[in-house]
Amino acid sequence: MTTGNLAKVGAVIGVGQSDYVSDHARVRAGEKPHDSYGYAAIAFRAALADAGLTRNDIDGLIVGPTVAYERVGEVLGINPRWGSQADAMLAVIEACAAIKAGLAETVALIYGNDQRSAAVQYGGPEAMGGNLFLSYVYHAPWGYTSQGALYAMMFRRFMEVTGITEAELGEVAVAQRLAASLTPHALMRKPITLQDYLDSRYICEPLHLFDYCLINDGGVALIVTSAERAKRIAKKPPVLIHGVGRFDLNRGATSLEPRLLDFYRPAQEACASQVFNMSGLGPEDMDAVQIYDSFSCHVPFALEGYGYCRSGEAGRFMREDGISLKGKLPVNTAGGHLSETYMQGWNHQVEAVRQVRGECGARQVEDCRFVHYNSDVAGKAVSIIYGR
Amino acid sequence: MANSRAFIQFYDEPMWESIRAQRWALQQCDDCSQYRYPPGPCCPHCVGMSASWKPLSGKGKIISWVVFHRQYFDNYKPPYNVVAVQLAEGPLVISNLVGPEPEGGWIGREVTICYEPDAEQGSIPKVKLSAPPAA
Ligand SMILES: [Zn+2]
Numbered sequence: 001m002t003t004g005n006l007a008k009v010g011a012v013i014g015v016g017q018s019d020y021v022s023d024h025a026r027v028r029a030g031e032k033p034h035d036s037y038g039y040a041a042i043a044f045r046a047a048l049a050d051a052g053l054t055r056n057d058i059d060g061l062i063v064g065p066t067v068a069y070e071r072v073g074e075v076l077g078i079n080p081r082w083g084s085q086a087d088a089m090l091a092v093i094e095a096c097a098a099i100k101a102g103l104a105e106t107v108a109l110i111y112g113n114d115q116r117s118a119a120v121q122y123g124g125p126e127a128m129g130g131n132l133f134l135s136y137v138y139h140a141p142w143g144y145t146s147q148g149a150l151y152a153m154m155f156r157r158f159m160e161v162t163g164i165t166e167a168e169l170g171e172v173a174v175a176q177r178l179a180a181s182l183t184p185h186a187l188m189r190k191p192i193t194l195q196d197y198l199d200s201r202y203i204c205e206p207l208h209l210f211d212y213c214l215i216n217d218g219g220v221a222l223i224v225t226s227a228e229r230a231k232r233i234a235k236k237p238p239v240l241i242h243g244v245g246r247f248d249l250n251r252g253a254t255s256l257e258p259r260l261l262d263f264y265r266p267a268q269e270a271c272a273s274q275v276f277n278m279s280g281l282g283p284e285d286m287d288a289v290q291i292y293d294s295f296s297c298h299v300p301f302a303l304e305g306y307g308y309c310r311s312g313e314a315g316r317f318m319r320e321d322g323i324s325l326k327g328k329l330p331v332n333t334a335g336g337h338l339s340e341t342y343m344q345g346w347n348h349q350v351e352a353v354r355q356v357r358g359e360c361g362a363r364q365v366e367d368c369r370f371v372h373y374n375s376d377v378a379g380k381a382v383s384i385i386y387g388r
Numbered sequence: 389m390a391n392s393r394a395f396i397q398f399y400d401e402p403m404w405e406s407i408r409a410q411r412w413a414l415q416q417c418d419d420c421s422q423y424r425y426p427p428g429p430c431c432p433h434c435v436g437m438s439a440s441w442k443p444l445s446g447k448g449k450i451i452s453w454v455v456f457h458r459q460y461f462d463n464y465k466p467p468y469n470v471v472a473v474q475l476a477e478g479p480l481v482i483s484n485l486v487g488p489e490p491e492g493g494w495i496g497r498e499v500t501i502c503y504e505p506d507a508e509q510g511s512i513p514k515v516k517l518s519a520p521p522a523a
Contacts (some may be wrong), residue, residue, distance in 0.1 A: 124460035125390040138426060139482040140392045141512055143464030149454060153472055157452035160495045205455040205467075251432055255425045255480040260451050260472055 007278050010096035011230035011238035012386070014053065014223030015350045016046025017185070020341045024116070024187055024216045032117040036067050037075050039219030040112030044076055047108070047221035052235035058223075060104025062091040064111030064346065072110055080104065088220075088345035089292075089375055089382035093244045095224040105226055111346045112219035120215070122146055133378050134254045148212055148295055152204040154259050155297040159206065164300060164315030166206055170197035172296035172331075173210035173338055175324035180335025182325065182363035187214055188339040211296040213337035220346035222353070239356045242370070242385040243279030245271040249379035258379050267381035268305025271374070275383040283307045286385075287368040288355050289329060290348035292375030293336040299323065302374055303331075306383070330365050348373055352386040392461040393508045399427035402441055408510045410503045412446075414479065415439035425479035446501040447476040448515065453485070453494045463507065473499055473515055487516040 018039045026033045034042070040063070048055065061080040063072040069085045072078075082104040084094050088111065095107040120128050123146025130137030137145060158164060174194055180186035192210065200209045230238035247270035249258035258264055276282050283306060291302045300314030308329060309317035321328040334340040334351040341347050352371040354360050370387040396404060399415075403426075406413035414423050419436035430437050451472040459466050471485050471494070486504065490497050498518035506512035 123458075125393065130395070134395070134426070137395045139470075140461075141394045141506070141509055142470055142482050142484050142514075143392055143456065143461055143468060144470040144482050145392075145460055149456065149470070152454040153452045153470070156454060157472075157495065160452070160493070202455070202457040205457060252480070256472060256482070257480050260480065 005278060006093070006096045006100060006244055007242055007280070008227050008240050009100045010224045010241045011227045011234070012222055012224055012241070012353045013230050013234040013236070013238050014047040014051025015353050016043045016048070016050055016221045017343075017347070017350060018042045018217075018219040020185055020187055020216060020218050023218060027117045027217055032114070034114065034217070036112035036114045036219075037071060038112065039114065039217060040067055040072055040110050040221070041075060041219070043112065043219035043221035044108060044110050047223050050236070051223045052233070053106070053223060057106050058108045060095065060098055060107030062086055062094055062107060062109045064088065064091070064113070064344070066111065066113045066115070076110070078108065087377075088343075088349055089373065089384060090246070092222070092224065092241065092349060092384055093246065093382070096241055096244065099224070099226050105229060107224045109222040109224060110219075111221065111343065113344065114217045116215050116217045122215070123149065135256060135378070138254050146204065148207060149204040150256070150259065151295040151297050152207040153256070154263060156206050157260050158263055158297070158300070162312040162315065166208075167194060167198060168315035168319050169211065169296055169300065170194050171318040171323060172293070172299045173197050175322070175327065176293070176332045176336045176338045178324050178326075179330075179333050179363055180339035182361070183334045183340060186335040186340040187216060188335065207295060207297070210338070213294045214339070214342045216342055218341055218343055220343050220350060222349060237357055237388070239353045239386050240388065242281060242387045243275040243277075245274030245278070245381075245383040247271045247274070247381050253379055263301050263305070264376045264379050264381060265305050267379055268302065268374070268376060271381040271383045272306045275372075275385055279385045281370060281385060283372075286329075286370050286372040288333050288365045288371045289331045290333070290352050290371060290373040291331055291336070292345045292348060292377060293332060293338055294342075294377070296338060298376065299331055301376060305376070305381075306372070306374060325363060325365070333360065333363055333365060345375055349384075356386050356388060389459070389462050391463045391508050399429060403427050404509060406441065406443070407503070407513055410511060411443045412501060412513050413441040413443045414477065416442045423475070423477040423479050425481060444501065445476050447518070448473040448481075448499050448501070450485070450494050450497045450499060451480060471499075471515060483513060483515045485516065486514045490517060
């Protein structure tokens with residue numbers, strides 16, 4: 001089958017975000033600094049400034065799933081010639097596709113979420129997302145809700161099949177906290193040890209507190225334009241999108257078969273094949289990896305699924321080769337959802353861009369040419385390679 | 389907080405009726421014989437529209453398990469277990485293991501469906517170990 005190629009079609013020329021640290025402190029003190037649209041507006045202004053553009057340069061708009069498309073356009077005064085609504089990773093792919101098709105040239109990708117101040121529940125009788133993912137609510141009669149519990153069940157079987165231990169999984173939380181300690185905008189900056197991890201309480205055993213993502217308010221925006229236009233107008237070195245991939249496992253999603261029996265591996269392998277073929281690159285070319293980490297165990301699943309180590313070896317790889325900024329393969333270099341901010345994958349795109357630009361200060365990966373982003377949220381695997 | 393309650397959509401009604409009668413039944417495809425879970429309008433294997441409700445044998449084995457240490461529902465006080473069970477008929481279902489717990493590993497242990505009273509649903513299927521733990 002021949003497919004259109006999105007390699008080096010789009011480039012990120014602007015990134016922006018709200019002030020996670022200050023807003024989180026205010027929310028924890030009982031204030032509500034902004035709603036989702038306010039966070040989106042702050043992030044959009046920051047991304048425009050980063051790109052050196054004005055609002056009128058934008059001719060395409062993609063908004064995240066937590067806000068209404070029309071209202072974001074209304075609030076920001078954007079009348080685009082093309083628009084859509086998507087999560088972080090699909091927004092990047094859709095922007096490239098729209099640019100390739102000539103539907104838009106400079107697309108704003110905008111996300112805002114007041115999930116913490118609005119007390120969004122991710123488990124229990126009012127579990128978020130049940131309208132979209134039946135598995136989030138269907139097993140409630142047995143006391144089984146919350147996405148963490150779904151991943152706990154998946155990781156328990158992964159332990160049985162591969163022999164990976166809780167201490168090996170703890171490498172994720174420890175490594176990402178180290179990264180966050182070097183990231184001024186990260187929320188959780190106090191380093192932790194493996195012993196701290198093992199001593200932390202279980203939420204849904206075998207997952208500990210430190211395996212769970214943060215819940216905080218914030219906004220993120222990216223400006224994506226054609227690679228050709230990026231060369232002409234970008235204020236900073238453009239970051240090219242070298243390849244994208246996607247594969248969804250929907251069959252058996254509620255009865256958890258692809259999750260528990262296959263660890264979503266077939267989706268990751270299909271996705272890896274797409275993204276690496278499109279970019280002409282392989283795992284060995286990646287200088288850093290960003291992994292959607294609502295829970296720490298996404299990391300070992302992805303390391304095996306995308307070929308960073310052999311099947312069944314993620315535990316050994318994390319312990320011996322290392323996934324911290326000091327290790328062989330730096331993962332989630334700003335701390336990810338566990339320690340930086342929970343922006344549902346949007347923050348990972350921003351960090352990938354900043355690493356390729358070389359503007360990450362103390363946490364900068366040396367000579368960072370390519371960064372691989374991937375996610376496997378509820379069996380929807382998506383992969384993007386950012387590079388020079 | 390609140391009690392846990394079944395998320396009952398159109399095709400779930402007959403299943404919960406069968407559970408209240410303590411004879412948990414699922415749809416079996418008339419065309420390819422595959423069982424499906426959750427209930428639905430057609431067969432995910434062959435997209436056949438014709439199916440018959442068949443009582444389960446009650447046999448299965450544990451695929452994975454977790455223990456909740458956080459409370460999400462009034463009627464589930466932590467710590468409590470949740471197990472994923474592969475039924476002899478094929479589908480994976482979620483339940484709770486009641487009675488004695490396995491002494492060695494949980495995964496792979498044979499279980500049998502049993503029923504407990506439930507304030508919201510009337511009756512709810514649980515599982516218990518099919519044989520006592522090996523000495
Ligand atoms: Zn069938």
